[in-house]
Amino acid sequence: MSGQRLILADHLVDGVDGNVKDKQGVLVSDGRIAAVGNREAVMKDTPPEIEAIDLGDVYLAPGLIDGHTHTSLAGDGRPYAEMFSETDEMMVLTGVMNLKVHLDAGITTVREHGARNMVGFALKEGLQRGYFPGPRMQVSGRPITCTGGHFHMCNEVADGEAEIRRSVRRLVHEGADYIKIMASGGGTAGTIPGRASYSVAELHAAVHEAHHFHRLTAAHCRAKESMVRAVEAGIDLMEHAEFLDPDDELRFDPNLAEKMAESGIWVSPTLQAWTRYYRIVELRERRDLGSLHLSEEEELKALEARMERRLDVMRKMLDYGMRDRIVPGTDSGVSRLAFGHLDYDLQLLVQVGFTPAEAFLSATRVSAEAIGMGDEIGTIEVGKAADLVALEGDPTQDVEACSRVAAVFLGGEQIS
Ligand SMILES: [Zn+2]
Structure with missing residues (x-):
């Protein structure tokens, strides 16, 4: 899991809070998140020879x-x-x-x-x-x-x-x-x-x-x-x-x-x-x-x-x-x-009164904290492992978006 790559997405849910940001980029270096933010700003700081993957109209989120x-x-x-x-x-x-x-x-x-x-x-x-x-x-x-x-x-x-x-x-x-x-x-x-x-x-x-x-x-x-x-x-x-x-x-x-x-x-x-x-x-x-x-x-x-x-x-x-x-x-x-099918549990959390955003955070940031890995995974923040999932749909608005997986990255490597 080495090298650098730039991952671009029309939307990003960093998992720190339940908000969505548009036109974002994530720079991965040696399996970790080296930069995240506005696409233009991240691209400006990225050497031109770095491989870029544009995922298009997806919601990039923590795994x-x-x-x-x-x-x-x-x-x-x-x-x-x-x-x-x-x-x-x-x-x-x-x-x-x-x-x-x-x-x-x-x-x-x-x-x-x-x-x-x-x-x-x-x-x-x-x-x-x-x-x-x-x-x-x-x-x-x-x-x-x-x-x-x-x-x-x-x-x-x-x-x-x-x-x-x-x-x-x-x-x-x-x-x-x-x-x-x-x-x-x-x-x-x-x-x-x-x-x-x-x-x-x-x-x-x-x-x-x-x-x-x-x-x-x-x-x-x-x-x-x-x-x-x-x-x-x-x-x-x-x-x-x-x-x-x-x-x-x-x-x-x-x-x-x-x-x-x-x-x-x-x-x-x-x-x-x-x-x-x-x-x-x-x-x-x-x-x-x-x-x-x-x-x-x-x-x-x-x-x-x-x-x-x-x-x-x-x-x-x-x-x-x-x-x-x-x-x-x-x-x-x-x-x-x-x-x-972790998506099933998220659907059931919504049925007991969680908002889709709360259900999503429970499976990312909150879970990372609960298992003692809060410094390593659970959000898209600089320094954390580049474990990412791209969803077809906004998981903070529609829990069923969690069932529509477009791409998965583990330590910055694209798995599917
Ligand atoms: Zn068991």
């Missing part, structure tokens, strides 16, 4: 960030047990496939939220060597989980504070960029999503040890009980945040929301995952073509009603001042969540 992926899983609808019956080698290949799909969709950074054995680390190493294309990657390595807990098949089981500290040390030694811990049950057979898996003391041991090594923490929290404990333990980022009770019902809790807001915890609500939004999109598209069977119409109605219950919890949470702490994440790889 998107997906805070929650499982790159080694195919997202093809098979249950966990079947996906994890594959070899590590096959899982690495699955990751290579998935990462390219995400990158082509304008997603230039991902967090890898838990793979088996060394699969996550191998994927990151392969990317860094340039063996295959993909977004920048932060890896957790393996998620820390209790005996029989969610994702225990990844092989980082730890019970009690001492074992948890040892797990964190091991993962950091192996190259983990952050620590993922499963604070409640989940989709793994035999676990209870509505129940916490760890005590406050156990979660705090993970946080304390991770922070000691300058690593951030993310906790899988479906259960309300686990959300309370995560906040108390000082977890940096809460995944899912469903307010789920042991009876599998979602029940919003204002006291908990207040504590979350006070604590400054980041929240990744993984809305498309819970709502099975891919299926809703699929059925709606067919309904618009007039080709829906009666049973499918009923399925759609039930899915939409179920989705509203989840979105309602989210709306209530936002009333407590959490709006600028929300980080979209796809949970791609699990269940039937195929890669390439």
Whole structure:
């Protein structure tokens, strides 16, 4: 990723605020943004021999960030047990496939939220060597989980504070960029999503040890009980945040929301995952073509009603001042969540009351801050990595523009 190039676009959203600027230029030098601003001014400061790419009538914006992926899983609808019956080698290949799909969709950074054995680390190493294309990657390595807990098949089981500290040390030694811990049950057979898996003391041991090594923490929290404990333990980022009770019902809790807001915890609500939004999109598209069977119409109605219950919890949470702490994440790889669709989560954020501009900023500047990369990515500013996406349409006015990707640049290199 060397050399200089000039990228020109009719419109630019730098991601610092929600404003659009017209007739802009970005000068890239050795993968980083060397200048950005009015096209004429940037061109004047650019040596004439520099290659210029004029993208024309597009909105050039910072690359998107997906805070929650499982790159080694195919997202093809098979249950966990079947996906994890594959070899590590096959899982690495699955990751290579998935990462390219995400990158082509304008997603230039991902967090890898838990793979088996060394699969996550191998994927990151392969990317860094340039063996295959993909977004920048932060890896957790393996998620820390209790005996029989969610994702225990990844092989980082730890019970009690001492074992948890040892797990964190091991993962950091192996190259983990952050620590993922499963604070409640989940989709793994035999676990209870509505129940916490760890005590406050156990979660705090993970946080304390991770922070000691300058690593951030993310906790899988479906259960309300686990959300309370995560906040108390000082977890940096809460995944899912469903307010789920042991009876599998979602029940919003204002006291908990207040504590979350006070604590400054980041929240990744993984809305498309819970709502099975891919299926809703699929059925709606067919309904618009007039080709829906009666049973499918009923399925759609039930899915939409179920989705509203989840979105309602989210709306209530936002009333407590959490709006600028929300980080979209796809949970791609699990269940039937195929890669390439952070746009779905942005659409759902708009449905819970975000403006399109706020939704866009949550997937760029806000996400970069939440994952500790605010100095490196998330906005188009001098000194940052030249990770850019060109969209056909204004993402600050129309959330669907995020689905219309015209070009992607990673470290200044044009990928697609
Ligand atoms: Zn997940």
